[in-house]
Amino acid sequence: MALELRNKATHPLKTMLPAMFKLCCGISHQHFRNMTGLKQTAVAALGHEMTRMKIKEELHSSTWGGLTQRNDSLAAIRVENQRPEINPALNTEELSYIKQGKETLQEALSILKQKDGWIAEIKEVNGDNVMSKVVPGSGKVFKLELVLDASMEQVYKELYEKLEEMNTWNPSIKQVKILQKIGKETIVTHEIMGETAGNIIGTRDFVSVRHCWREGSFCYLVGTATESKFMPPQKGCVRAEIRPSCIVLHPAETNNNKTQFTWLLSMDLKGWLPKSLINQALSQAQVDFAHHLRDQLTISSSSVLQ
Numbered sequence: 001m002a003l004e005l006r007n008k009a010t011h012p013l014k015t016m017l018p019a020m021f022k023l024c025c026g027i028s029h030q031h032f033r034n035m036t037g038l039k040q041t042a043v044a045a046l047g048h049e050m051t052r053m054k055i056k057e058e059l060h061s062s063t064w065g066g067l068t069q070r071n072d073s074l075a076a077i078r079v080e081n082q083r084p085e086i087n088p089a090l091n092t093e094e095l096s097y098i099k100q101g102k103e104t105l106q107e108a109l110s111i112l113k114q115k116d117g118w119i120a121e122i123k124e125v126n127g128d129n130v131m132s133k134v135v136p137g138s139g140k141v142f143k144l145e146l147v148l149d150a151s152m153e154q155v156y157k158e159l160y161e162k163l164e165e166m167n168t169w170n171p172s173i174k175q176v177k178i179l180q181k182i183g184k185e186t187i188v189t190h191e192i193m194g195e196t197a198g199n200i201i202g203t204r205d206f207v208s209v210r211h212c213w214r215e216g217s218f219c220y221l222v223g224t225a226t227e228s229k230f231m232p233p234q235k236g237c238v239r240a241e242i243r244p245s246c247i248v249l250h251p252a253e254t255n256n257n258k259t260q261f262t263w264l265l266s267m268d269l270k271g272w273l274p275k276s277l278i279n280q281a282l283s284q285a286q287v288d289f290a291h292h293l294r295d296q297l298t299i300s301s302s303s304v305l306q
Contacts, residue, residue: 094182097226101186101211104224108246108264111135118143121283128290130283135266138243140279144263144286150297152249152259156219158296159247160212163189169296172196172285174203179230185212189223190231193240196281204240204269207231221247225268241268261290 090098114133121142122130128146135141148155158166167173172194180188186209193204209226212219225241233239243266252258265286269278 090182094180097180097182097188097209098186098211100209100224100226101222102213104209104244105211105213105220105222105246107138107244108220108222111138111141111244112143112246112248112262112264121279122287124287128287130286132279132283138266139268140275141243141264141266142282142286144261144265144290146261146290147252148259148261148294148297149257150259150301151257152217152219152251154297154300155249155259155261155293156221158293158300160210160221163187163210169299170289170292172288179207179228186210188226188228188230190228192237196285200277201269201273201281202271203237205234205237206240206242208242217250219249221249238270240270242266243268263289 111133114135117133118131119133120129121132122128126146128144131143131145133141133143164176164178166176174192174194175190176192177190178187179190182188189206189208189210191206191208193206195202207226207228208223210221210223212221214220222245223242224244244264245266246264248260248262248264250260252260263286265282267278267282
């Protein structure tokens with residue numbers, strides 16, 4: 001049935017799939033966690049297929065999707081024809097994290113494809129550009145766009161495979177720890193952020209689910225707040241939340257050894273902080289992050305050549 005859906009985009013079952021999924025799990029993480037056995041696996045498989053179709057729809061209706069279709073039609077076809085693989089060994093909690101990651105990707109893509117309403121925040125002389133937009137349900141979101149002088153795989157390794165080493169090159173991060181690994185695409189992390197904005201914003205920590213999705217030559221790294229039994233709220237830290245955020249990586253059109261980098265960022269830092277201070281801190285944090293990432297990529301490249 002999944003193959004038929006893919007080959008016939010207008011088939012009436014395509015419109016029935018979301019409704020079927022709603023009937024199975026009520027679109028509730030708690031309801032999903034309470035399911036057991038074969039019912040849980042069946043709902044997960046159906047949800048995976050529905051989410052995959054929704055992500056494809058978001059990709060192909062946005063500028064990212066247009067580039068993917070133009071540059072990687074064969075790769076996209078290979079992804080299109082892959083059947084969902086649900087590991088029966090995963091428990092309800094792990095499946096819920098995967099579901100949360102995929103839903104976050106859908107939400108982030110729906111924001112990124114919006115062309116209107118973006119306001120300039122910071123424009124660097126090197127071309128780095130930070131914009132912001134108020135999105136209903138998400139609040140103020142920030143978008144950083146730039147080009148990195150490194151391949152997409154190099155950037156991916158620094159931001160995902162070597163995530164726990166981020167504090168060695170990003171001074172705003174005190175610690176990043178992976179709490180759970182769920183397959184190759186989903187992880188649950190704990191991050192501790194140091195003081196920012198002249199120490200006016202104190203130490204924050206975050207528990208997040210992160211999900212990696214590849215589509216042709218594009219790589220999407222998404223994150224959002226979650227809960228983990230392995231990391232309850234910590235004394236001395238304000239538990240902040242990452243709202244749906246996403247980094248989009250793909251080779252620059254003019255040079256495959258460079259990477260087009262887009263970072264959608266949204267946070268709730270909690271506490272009694274003026275919004276103007278938070279907005280200034282977040283936009284500047286993106287610029288600072290870009291600077292530190294470039295330095296790290298240069299160091300990594302140099303170490304490989306030695």
